[in-house]
Amino acid sequence: MARLLSRNIFQSFSDFGGCSALVRNVAVGREARWWSNEASPAVKVTAPRTSLNQPGLQTEEQLGLWYTLEQDIAKQLFGLGGIPKQFATQCKTFAETCLMIRKPALTTIDYIKKTNLALPPNKFILYGREGVGKSLSLVHITHFLSQDNWLLVHIPWAPRWRRGFKEITASATVPGRYDHPLDAVIWLQHFKSQNSQLLKTLQLETSEEYKWSRREVTEAGAPLIDIVELGISRARFASDCIMAVTTELKKHATHQRCKIAVVADGINTFFCLTSRYRLEDLTYLNPENFTIFQAFMQLFNNNWRNGVVVASVDSLANDGARRESYLPRYLLRQKGWETLDPFIPILVSNYNELEMQSIVDYYVDRNWLQNPGASSDTGRRELAGLSSCNPYTLMNICNSL
Amino acid sequence: DIEDKMLKLGGVTPRLYSQVLRLAASCNIHTTLSTFSELKAEENEEFRTLELRSKKFVRQPARVMKSHNVVPPRYKRQKVDQDWGNVWPAARTFHPASVPLPVRQGYPASGQVTPDKWGNAELMKIPNFLHLTPPVIKRQCEALKKFCTPWPSGIETAAEQEKYFPVMVSKSTYLHSSPTLRDQKARIVTLRVSLKSLDLDDHGRDKLLRLVKNRHDPTTDCLTIVADRCPLSQQNYDYCFYLLTVLYNESMKTEPWEHEKEVADRERYIWEGSPSQAALQAIIDSNEDSTPEEVIEEYKKVVIDLHNEGEDEPTLSRYRDSVMKLVGLA
Numbered sequence: 081m082a083r084l085l086s087r088n089i090f091q092s093f094s095d096f097g098g099c100s101a102l103v104r105n106v107a108v109g110r111e112a113r114w115w116s117n118e119a120s121p122a123v124k125v126t127a128p129r130t131s132l133n134q135p136g137l138q139t140e141e142q143l144g145l146w147y148t149l150e151q152d153i154a155k156q157l158f159g160l161g162g163i164p165k166q167f168a169t170q171c172k173t174f175a176e177t178c179l180m181i182r183k184p185a186l187t188t189i190d191y192i193k194k195t196n197l198a199l200p201p202n203k204f205i206l207y208g209r210e211g212v213g214k215s216l217s218l219v220h221i222t223h224f225l226s227q228d229n230w231l232l233v234h235i236p237w238a239p240r241w242r243r244g245f246k247e248i249t250a251s252a253t254v255p256g257r258y259d260h261p262l263d264a265v266i267w268l269q270h271f272k273s274q275n276s277q278l279l280k281t282l283q284l285e286t287s288e289e290y291k292w293s294r295r296e297v298t299e300a301g302a303p304l305i306d307i308v309e310l311g312i313s314r315a316r317f318a319s320d321c322i323m324a325v326t327t328e329l330k331k332h333a334t335h336q337r338c339k340i341a342v343v344a345d346g347i348n349t350f351f352c353l354t355s356r357y358r359l360e361d362l363t364y365l366n367p368e369n370f371t372i373f374q375a376f377m378q379l380f381n382n383n384w385r386n387g388v389v390v391a392s393v394d395s396l397a398n399d400g401a402r403r404e405s406y407l408p409r410y411l412l413r414q415k416g417w418e419t420l421d422p423f424i425p426i427l428v429s430n431y432n433e434l435e436m437q438s439i440v441d442y443y444v445d446r447n448w449l450q451n452p453g454a455s456s457d458t459g460r461r462e463l464a465g466l467s468s469c470n471p472y473t474l475m476n477i478c479n480s481l
Numbered sequence: 482d483i484e485d486k487m488l489k490l491g492g493v494t495p496r497l498y499s500q501v502l503r504l505a506a507s508c509n510i511h512t513t514l515s516t517f518s519e520l521k522a523e524e525n526e527e528f529r530t531l532e533l534r535s536k537k538f539v540r541q542p543a544r545v546m547k548s549h550n551v552v553p554p555r556y557k558r559q560k561v562d563q564d565w566g567n568v569w570p571a572a573r574t575f576h577p578a579s580v581p582l583p584v585r586q587g588y589p590a591s592g593q594v595t596p597d598k599w600g601n602a603e604l605m606k607i608p609n610f611l612h613l614t615p616p617v618i619k620r621q622c623e624a625l626k627k628f629c630t631p632w633p634s635g636i637e638t639a640a641e642q643e644k645y646f647p648v649m650v651s652k653s654t655y656l657h658s659s660p661t662l663r664d665q666k667a668r669i670v671t672l673r674v675s676l677k678s679l680d681l682d683d684h685g686r687d688k689l690l691r692l693v694k695n696r697h698d699p700t701t702d703c704l705t706i707v708a709d710r711c712p713l714s715q716q717n718y719d720y721c722f723y724l725l726t727v728l729y730n731e732s733m734k735t736e737p738w739e740h741e742k743e744v745a746d747r748e749r750y751i752w753e754g755s756p757s758q759a760a761l762q763a764i765i766d767s768n769e770d771s772t773p774e775e776v777i778e779e780y781k782k783v784v785i786d787l788h789n790e791g792e793d794e795p796t797l798s799r800y801r802d803s804v805m806k807l808v809g810l811a
Contacts, residue, residue: 196809199767382763409792418756422780422804425797
């Protein structure tokens with residue numbers, strides 16, 4: 081039996097592409113004796129899950145465990161963006177959206193619970209190297225915020241509006257500003273899908289009249305949802321609608337009618353100096369001239385109350401020349417610092433031992449790692465070594481196994 | 482057969498027969514005899530073998546090279562406790578036979594080890610200091626001692642030396658034993674002074690550092706001026722001191738356009754008037770309970786450190802703790 085198992089493991093080691101020193105070190109001696117201990121049938125590895133699917137109830141005891149994000153909530157909150165594409169494909173493969181409970185997200189949620197809403201909004205900035213789990217931590221935090229009845233102003237991946245915009249037109253209302261018609265419509269749909277329930281219960285109204293064109297006017301005192309729906313139906317006014325919505329929300333929050341959470345992935349892109357849009361004089365436009373950028377940047381100020389800003393700074397959100405470091409002050413530049421200071425930087429780091437165990441167990445449980453050597457001690461060590469415990473690298477490695 | 486007939490007929494003796502054959506051979510007449518070899522054996526004389534086909538290559542014995550009597554290398558005859566200063570009294574190109582060390586030098590060819598010292602051009606090219614071993618140096622110092630004067634009193638410690646002689650000027654002199662004695666490098670003069678001894682205020686120091694750029698070493702806080710533009714070292718020496726004087730005087734002056742210095746030109750972060758100060762004020766104002774003084778001071782210090790000392794994990798974590806205290810989360 082031991083010989084059979086050892087032969088299997090021999091094969092599995094060669095399956096690892098001959099990249100491990102273990103293949104060479106497979107000498108009979110110690111290793112064979114160790115394998116013979118595993119002669120008993122392998123224990124089925126299951127993912128360490130928790131049934132506490134509400135982030136507000138999760139504590140430090142659930143660190144490293146996996147909780148399920150229900151399909152309909154995932155669709156409602158992140159249907160139009162928020163979950164990174166590769167992770168979303170993986171979730172589709174696994175037929176479930178599960179998130180690992182990790183320290184940075186729990187810490188931020190804890191701080192949000194203890195926030196003094198009478199002060200200017202607390203700004204929590206998640207920072208860390210590439211692929212370390214900032215976006216998914218933001219997903220976790222967003223889930224909590226929506227469960228805790230915060231009105232969400234969620235920017236899924238801000239650089240898309242600076243670099244990968246669908247269309248840019250010159251603004252009709254403010255000369256020198258530029259609109260994103262299609263992207264603004266998508267965002268308004270996203271906003272509506274996330275907050276429709278809450279908007280109904282809160283019954284927020286506009287404080288002033290908005291004249292979109294000669295015939296289209298939104299009266300003062302009309303429900304806020306009207307502006308959102310107008311923006312969705314009329315792409316031409318969508319960017320200005322976003323501006324109106326954000327201004328109104330700021331006023332409402334300051335007057336304590338609602339609490340607003342601004343969640344932005346890649347917030348440092350707001351302070352970059354160039355975008356991909358070329359003007360007639362062949363210079364690249366400074367993104368501060370985008371209407372929607374202006375709309376959201378007014379929410380990063382200190383002059384409103386009853387809010388919280390949770391963001392991530394990512395070196396990939398910057399232009400290529402400014403990606404040397406992953407630290408927030410460097411990535412935010414002078415302008416970002418001046419806008420966001422004082423903020424609370426929260427470090428997101430690679431997986432620790434507990435989390436490595438957990439992720440490998442999860443992959444084995446989902447039959448993603450089908451190699452019997454994967455869940456063995458040496459296999460885990462090999463995975464940890466190959467990926468240096470970086471979540472993104474690990475995901476890519478496991479994709480090919 | 483033929484020979485029997487010949488013998489019977491003409492009374493041809495074997496001797497005559499062989500003569501005939503020889504004749505035939507010399508006249509290139511084709512002859513074949515089956516009993517050729519028998520005859521050969523019978524003759525047992527200087528009977529030349531007839532080679533019709535080309536000779537098989539007969540290997541000659543290889544040429545034996547004469548081995549010369551080589552004298553063993555010198556180091557084998559050196560005693561272990563010899564006086565090395567006598568073996569290598571002056572600077573000399575590396576000589577493998579005299580050096581008893583198994584040194585190796587050079588990049589190895591693939592699959593080979595580092596080349597050894599025999600015929601090693603790399604070892605011969607580079608300067609070696611085999612003439613300056615510690616015992617030799619000690620001996621030379623002892624010999625030089627009688628020409629030295631005692632160290633002046635009052636400047637034993639480095640601090641006193643720095644105090645009384647803050648400026649250090651250095652130059653090198655060279656002597657060649659070639660058609661010309663001179664070396665152009667002897668004109669280079671280096672002046673070194675610590676900025677502490679220059680008595681500059683903040684503005685003066687900032688201005689000096691901007692003028693001097695990379696001639697200042699931040700770790701040792703020393704300014705180094707190198708002059709080599711004049712042909713004589715005396716001229717370069719004067720030029721160095723001229724530069725120092727000019728730098729000092731210019732730094733002490735304030736030009737009328739210096740007030741145009743902007744935030745982006747500043748060499749370090751200044752708290753007063755910064756947006757961080759305004760943001761802090763906004764938080765203090767909106768706080769119902771008064772923010773303790775030490776929290777404000779700590780925040781101020783931490784922000785200044787974050788900028789002036791550079792951003793890394795320790796400064797960032799101090800910043801985080803300070804902000805949390807400020808905002809009431811700690």
